[in-house]
Amino acid sequence: MARHTPSSAPEPSPAPAAGPIMLIAVSVRRERERARLSLTELAKRARIAKSTLSQLEAGLGNPSVETLWALAVALGVPVSRLVDPPRSSVRVIRAGDGPVTHSEQADYAATLLATCPPNARRDLYRVVAQPGAPRASEPHTPGTTEHVVLATGRALVGPIEAPVELAPGDYITYPGDAPHIFEALAPDTSAILISEHI
């Protein structure tokens, strides 16, 4: 199977415990079940032998990139979702909290709110809302995460069952693939919204 051992060297990707094979094995099975495909059906669509797929999901073997590519195409997902570790929940960082890095040159403070997971896409919105009926979002595509930093005003933001009240500077992140709301509590409430999807 493996003729070499890539076990040493500094791991940039968050060391996935069992190496790439097991990671891909579980990823493929996860995506296949999410797509409601049988092993046989997926193999047919990907134009690979189902024996190949069977062994792959069993964590045996060491698939080639063409095999992997064919599977990703058939599953309708980017290849990277099969090769990078999975991830989710609500987290709030209040204005003034969080790890701050100060500048020596100027009065300048930056707070790291969220590091970007490998391979995610983050789309950036500016939101301006007025009090009244809250905006309830349908869940987006699975794997979506939203981040909101309130700029001005006040707002109730987060999962529909447990939204959080934000003041200017507050930050919240929550799953975007579950129902969630944005309800302005003050006039001219504005925020930055980042929609992150893998």
Place this chain on the structure above:
Amino acid sequence: MARHTPSSAPEPSPAPAAGPIMLIAVSVRRERERARLSLTELAKRARIAKSTLSQLEAGLGNPSVETLWALAVALGVPVSRLVDPPRSSVRVIRAGDGPVTHSEQADYAATLLATCPPNARRDLYRVVAQPGAPRASEPHTPGTTEHVVLATGRALVGPIEAPVELAPGDYITYPGDAPHIFEALAPDTSAILISEHI
């Protein structure tokens, strides 16, 4: 080489013209040169035969995931950077400008400021700065782009040779791999900073 043809089926990943092999070939070479490694040296670090690497970069063959993984580890990059297609300038969107999507349910307006390029990482900062000496940033790693949305106050932001004055709600994006500044022009100037690196 390829025994199957994954050519059909709807392509979710933005069809990379020449299939996964060529894509990986150029990605590996690009990352290797970025890391200033010789082919021989990289092969040694990845614990793979240099012949394998040579053919891989030539666009021949069909590497296994273990080979790919070992290379990504040795290069110090996530695997996804080798399997997704690759990809800067100043752009400003003033508050109130830009494509706005309104909600039917509530007084809620979202403006798309920047779609995320495939495979980029975006790290999210909250910035609070006071007037005085501007904060001049050293250029970051090549391929970095920064985005700033001013929340409160006023600031001079952008490339050091041509910064732009921002008011609350204004958005700017500029290359992060060239010198750039953030100079607060009013007390308690705050902003959201997204650092995007490939």
Place this chain on the structure above:
DNA sequence: TCGTTTCGTTCGGCTTGACGAACGGGCAAT
């Protein structure tokens, strides 16, 4: 009870990816 279908796994074979060694070229020191 017996076919029929679909599921996922297991079994030989052909094909090919990965390996090490050998090769030719470029460069610097001797």
Place this chain on the structure above:
DNA sequence: ATTGCCCGTTCGTCAAGCCGAACGAAACGA
């Protein structure tokens, strides 16, 4: 010129990925 070293490519061998076919299990209807 010669030696040494590193570069990247080419070649033959061997292991293993991929394949199709055969297999047992489970579900459904006749």
